[in-house]
Amino acid sequence: MTRTRITRRAAVAGLVSLALAAGIALPTASAAAAATPTVTRPAAPLPKLPTAPVIRIGFFANVTHAPALVAQQLRLFETFLGKDGTKVEYVAFNAGPAAIEAMKGGAIDVSYIGPNPSVSGYTSTGGTLLRVVSGATSGGAQFVVKPSITSVAQLKGKKIATPQLGNTQDVALRAWLKDNGLSTSTTGGGDVTVVPTDNATTLTLFKKGDLDGAWLPEPWASRLVLEAGAKVLVDEKDLWTGGQFVTTNIIASQKFLNQYAGSVRSVLQANNSAIKYIAANVLKSKDIVQEQITKWTGKPLPDAVITRSWGNLRFTWDPLPLTLAKSADDAVSAGLLTLGTNKLSGIYDLRLLNQVLSAAKARPVTASGLGRQ
Numbered sequence: 082m083t084r085t086r087i088t089r090r091a092a093v094a095g096l097v098s099l100a101l102a103a104g105i106a107l108p109t110a111s112a113a114a115a116a117t118p119t120v121t122r123p124a125a126p127l128p129k130l131p132t133a134p135v136i137r138i139g140f141f142a143n144v145t146h147a148p149a150l151v152a153q154q155l156r157l158f159e160t161f162l163g164k165d166g167t168k169v170e171y172v173a174f175n176a177g178p179a180a181i182e183a184m185k186g187g188a189i190d191v192s193y194i195g196p197n198p199s200v201s202g203y204t205s206t207g208g209t210l211l212r213v214v215s216g217a218t219s220g221g222a223q224f225v226v227k228p229s230i231t232s233v234a235q236l237k238g239k240k241i242a243t244p245q246l247g248n249t250q251d252v253a254l255r256a257w258l259k260d261n262g263l264s265t266s267t268t269g270g271g272d273v274t275v276v277p278t279d280n281a282t283t284l285t286l287f288k289k290g291d292l293d294g295a296w297l298p299e300p301w302a303s304r305l306v307l308e309a310g311a312k313v314l315v316d317e318k319d320l321w322t323g324g325q326f327v328t329t330n331i332i333a334s335q336k337f338l339n340q341y342a343g344s345v346r347s348v349l350q351a352n353n354s355a356i357k358y359i360a361a362n363v364l365k366s367k368d369i370v371q372e373q374i375t376k377w378t379g380k381p382l383p384d385a386v387i388t389r390s391w392g393n394l395r396f397t398w399d400p401l402p403l404t405l406a407k408s409a410d411d412a413v414s415a416g417l418l419t420l421g422t423n424k425l426s427g428i429y430d431l432r433l434l435n436q437v438l439s440a441a442k443a444r445p446v447t448a449s450g451l452g453r454q
Contacts, residue, residue: 127440130343132165138348139172139180139192142377144300144390145329148217148355149193150373151366155358157351167344173377176245177201185210190337191348193217195298196327196405197249197412203428204420211332212430212452215349216400217356218329221393222250223302224257224315226294233261237272239293242286244301246277247417249328249408253317254296256411267416284309298328299390300382307385318393325395326404338430346433349398353437356396367391398438402429402449427452 138158140149152158158169172189174180177198183189184202191214202210230236236258243251246267254275255265264271278286280301286292288309295305296315305311318324331352333345359366367387375381382390406425412418429452435445448454 127346127436130346131341132162132167132343132347133190133337133341134166135168135170136162136191136337136341136344136348137170137172137189139174139183139189139194141174141193142374143298144370144374144382144387145218145221145298145394146193147359147366147370147394148329148352148396150370151359152351152355154369154373155355157354158348161347161350161354162344165343165347167347177248178245181210184332184334187334189334190341191331191333191345193329194332195249196330196408197247197252199330199332200405200409200412200418200425200428201247202332203425204418207421208423208427209335211428212335212338213330213400213402213405213428214333214338214345214430215331215352215398215434216327216329216446217331217352217396217398219325219327219395219397219399219401220318221299221302221328221390222253222297222317222326223313223393224254224294224296224317225302225305225311226314228310228312230293230314233263236263236293240274240276240291242276242278242283242292242295242297244277244280244283244297247412248277250296250298251275251277252408252412252415252417253320255415255417257296257315257320259414265415287311299393300386302393303386303389307383307389316393321404325397325401326408327401328394330400330405333430342433346437349434349437353398356398359396363391398434399446400429400431400448402447402451406449406451425451429453 140146153171162169172183177195180192180194181198181202184192199213241254243254245251258265258273263273265273265275280297283292283295284304287295287305317326338345371381371387409418409420409425413420429448431446431448431454435454438445
């Protein structure tokens, strides 16, 4: 049985028309290797807003955070923030909960992060910690299994991995299994044993035959397929009408957002410019992401993994709020999340993003009743 998902056809149809330069002239394919693109005047002036002396930007060295990695390599953050004299510092994370804890401790101001950690950070602080201010990436998650598994019924009694208890893919797996009549528990019981496991360990265990499958984000789904012989049982995009679901958001500390809205807006300009650059320079962008992954992790991904992963991802500043809300509801249903009476009302603040889009005469995005826009 397939879950009924939120319709996002309007968002899909609008991606091309949302062609925002956000104050940057993109190079042609032949000039794509330039270190710093030329900054030009926005289509309309933006109002002056307070800016910070320093901004600390969190991110993952992962293909799902490609806009952040491209913006770093092309020095887009420095370009937009530097005009106000703001110094940029980068903080790399391996998992969303660690980024949320860093924001709680005041160690970062803005971060690229997945939807479920965003929800957890918001709900665990009564809505005081953060706001989602933009989207970055959609798609890029698959349920991969041993080739011998060809149906849902064969999953009963099997051991399936997810990256972390309560993370985005863990919630997606549990919800899909429930919709297909199979039970799970947070302690490993039920019809299917769900084993939260580090992604690298999942690859090793699957190769050894100790796991029957895994619901994973890219590039790990591609690695299991290409390096361990797994096959795709479910491509998550097929569960969402229009094929779009949020994978990476940009969040801002509410305190920093209230104090330095101008700096947050500059981050959004850099992100939008990186997304436009990726769309115009696909091959070069893949190389850039590979360089950044190597820089931050010390080890590149195989080219075949980058290529397969890239084909499963879409990069968009639309935060796709209804898909985040559905994922949160699934987490509640799985017993992994408790929402208050107001649920996620207020988690979004898209006013700065829409200000940038309006200045560029581009289509605004909606918070779908879950915050300001």
